[in-house]
Amino acid sequence: MTPGDPLPEPEAGEGTGREAPRRRFVLDDQGFDEVPKKYRRFYRRWRGEGDPLGPNEALCPVCKIVVRSTRELRPGDRIYCMACMTRLVITRSAAGHLEARVVY
Numbered sequence: 313m314t315p316g317d318p319l320p321e322p323e324a325g326e327g328t329g330r331e332a333p334r335r336r337f338v339l340d341d342q343g344f345d346e347v348p349k350k351y352r353r354f355y356r357r358w359r360g361e362g363d364p365l366g367p368n369e370a371l372c373p374v375c376k377i378v379v380r381s382t383r384e385l386r387p388g389d390r391i392y393c394m395a396c397m398t399r400l401v402i403t404r405s406a407a408g409h410l411e412a413r414v415v416y
């Protein structure tokens with residue numbers, strides 16, 4: 313368990329199928345100061361077009377902050393943007409990359 317990770321730990325039993333294990337990532341604090349210090353490494357500012365997102369990162373469509381997990385994100389994942397308190401679900405866009413959509 314990684315406290316504060318936007319992507320909760322999976323339920324027991326998940327990942328027992330054919331899917332490869334998720335890659336894990338070490339996050340660094342990039343100075344995002346809109347959330348408490350212990351959560352800062354899970355968020356960073358997006359620098360706009362040309363700022364690529366990692367496989368563990370998703371752009372919050374509401375506040376345009378990059379939400380980061382210690383684990384690779386996959387379609388269907390639900391994450392939480394603490395910066396604007398929005399719940400998001402990861403989907404795969406027509407262009408083939410990961411997108412976060414708001415869960416209402």
Ligand SMILES: [Zn+2]
Nearest residue numbers: 372375393396
């Ligand atoms: Zn947000």
